[in-house]
Amino acid sequence: MTLSPPWRKALLTLHVVTAVGWLGVDAVLLTLGVAGARGADPDLVYPMLALVGQSVFVPLSVLAWLVGFASALLTPWGLLRHRWVLVKLGITTVMLGAVLFALLPNLRAAELGAATPPDARQGLLAAPIVSTTLLVVATALSTYKPWGRIRRHRPRPA
Template sequence: MGPRARKTWLALHVISSVGWLGATLANLALASAAFGAPQLYRAMALLGDLVVLPLALTALTTGVVLSLGTRWGLVKHRWVLVKFALTVVAVAATAFSLRPELHAAASGVAGAGRGVLAASCVSLSIYVFSTVVSVFKPWGRTRWA
């Protein structure tokens, strides 16, 4: 991958990752307030559908493209492999757990939405950890390097 293409993909990756982190912070704030105002779950469901999931998929896609198109590789360094695994888990949890829970809570299903605050905290922890791993690049190379 040439320098211009790498920088373009990197910019897209950073923008989508930071956006995903910001949208998660917004969901965390809304989840904290939703205990007294259940209508906020509608806003969270909308945010999940139109912002969080597209940003998550973009971050995953651009991360894979960058890993395959640069010297880091997808399986050459442990930090890349850990970030990839965490991102896949976070995208799957967003798509198949968080969004359905938000839609159920927005529809007024009794008991729905209880895990949303915890899910937002876990998501935020994953994204912060992934960011730190990206900066420090720990753990060395894998046996496939």
């Protein structure tokens, strides 16, 4: 099933907006994490990081993944037609899992401000570095579309 061109363009627009939003909020989290690591007031930086992360980053990550998955299913690119689509889906799925299961507990710990544990602080700095890198890789995959189509084995005529 594929969408008509106007719906496909609307879905593509939503996909780009959510992905760019994810990258933008990632930059905000990275900026706050660096500020915390460089000695900014932890009672200001970490609760702010927790607020932005929990109220914007986590929901936007889920939305971006859902829209990307819908785009793969409902557009001519298809979910199982091109290797780059599968790799990109794999990257974003791993990132979403990391957001939900690794970053979210650190965001909750960041609500403590100066009492945020050191390992949570390190995780709050490392997560946006990794996430930003992976989002840039996913963007490159969308731009260059490497590796071609996935070949399906079809029985040869007798």
